[in-house]
Amino acid sequence: MRSPIRSGQTRTAGRRELTRWPMVRAVLRWRSLNWILMTAALAVLCLAIATSLAGTAAGSANFGIVFVWIVWWGLLMGVLLPLGGRLWCLICPVPAPGEWVQRGALICPPGEDGNGASPPAGRPRRIGGGLRFTLGWRWPDRLRTIWLQNAGFVIVALFSTLILTRPRVTGWLLLAFLVGGILLAILYERRAFCRYVCPVGGFIGLYSLTAPLELRVRDPLVCQDHRTKDCYLGNAAGYGCPWLEQPWTMDRNAACGLCGECLRTCPKDNVAVRVRLPGADLVVASGWRLDEAYKAFIMLACAAIYPLVFLGSWGWLKEWANLGGPQGFGLYTLAFLGLNLVVVPGLHLGAVAATRSVAGLQGLPVRRLFVALAYPLVPLGLAAWMAFTVSFVFANASYAMPVLSDPFGWGWNLLGTQDLAWHPWLMGWVPSLQAIILIAGMVGAIGTADAVLRKFTAGRAAVRGLVMQAFFLTGETIFFLWLYLGAAA
């Protein structure tokens, strides 16, 4: 095991344990829970792929486009992610077939020995009696970051105009995710795809740091004295952590898929799910990394680009993003990549340099502060994405009812809702809602900046640093307010 157990690591202040309620604990430990959720979601995913590939080319009349990019995206960004962190990863159907193949089982780990006996030291316990198809390779150490996920997200985001409007492109993309999940499950151990490759998992992991929900061990000292590490290796009650996490060292949400296997396998009943104040994980200094910092920049940059492309009035920009000619798309690509990879990180570097100067932190390496002060951008970025989602989803959600009746766009009327006309919902309230979300995100960002700076300095110097950070964060928030409430173009 890589990380030592740190005494007193578990933080319980300001937290309420949900798993103290027998009903909640029973549901979360229920062996079939994951299978039921993932199978239901897989059925919807299969329908989305089928309708995308075989249905109408009109996106607004195609179940695949409407249910993936309006319904799922709205639920993810508006509800699941802000409230539950990686809760979607518990439901996500993409890794399901690969995991079933890898495990040779759909639901139960029957227990190879059936009595819960420990495996030989250092060897994972084999669980499940079915045929397993996996080479079980260890994921390369050099790729144990989210850089691949960053790259994947940038590529998907660059082509998002095509993906969001062409059912065929969405269909092939979803299929590629599904096949990628299966292939990596066959080659590598556990959920390497989810943890290191999935572009969606990358930003969900980052934004789950803000979530008011966490899964942690109750007392790390109990784990210290427990040699068999069932939560990582698995036992007759469940599988070892599919996410390659060691629950007894886990102090942030980033790589916990909330699958509940550790709740089932822990023989000491030492795993808990708690609600807490949002954003607690953002200031866990041991988790600060450059790859996550870049993910924060990429998400913030895309949250600024999307309203300009999708909600703005510049038709030429939409044409460029829509591959309307090599020159236009080339310029768009250059601007898109430049903003994501150079301009936003560059502006952040300027803000960090100014903060470092006024806070008297010249003795601190710039890189350390550059990474640490990227975390205040996480609540702001999430708020910006939520603001975009509100505008997009409320305007287009009414497409959902007709496609339920006619998922392929072939003229069916299964539920009698095919003729319901498009009509935006609550658009008079959307700007106010967006302003509230953005200002709340900004306050969260300033609070995070304060907590980050407190790790390095104190007193008046720290207040000067906070004022400087607040200046930049407020400027970014006003920019987003202008995007949504002003005339952007």
Add this chain to the structure above:
Amino acid sequence: MRRAIILAVFLALGAVVLLAPWPMFSPAGGEREVLVRARQYAYDPGVIRVPKGARVTLVLESEDVTHGLYLDGYDIDLATAPGRRVRTSFVADRPGMFRMRCSKVCGTLHPFMLGELVVEPNTPLWRSVALALLAAAGAVTYLAVGRRGTRGREAA
């Protein structure tokens, strides 16, 4: 106690920002007629600015396929075919920026065919900006007061 006072003061100021009459001069209402040309996937003009209280007549004309124009906040919906003009009038009594969206499926980028109507003065924007500045000042003051007696926990 000091933090509670700070919180109360900034909340009260926030209420003032939200509810107080906005001290901005706006041009006279009058009448405005605007010809809006629709084509895949933009309106021309893309941004229309009118003063609050103006009686606005929107004339929609399509240059290629059937297009619509739905106006957020005013719940106005128009649709026209190529070569035809349709019009509607309304009093722009709600200030702010309102998006115009194509309401007839007109091609692949149809959901993203948008324009903007700005009813000036754009008080929702300026109130939001003022609220953001106030919230930032409040947050910094609140946190700075809480800093007394704290120390940096990590060596610089």
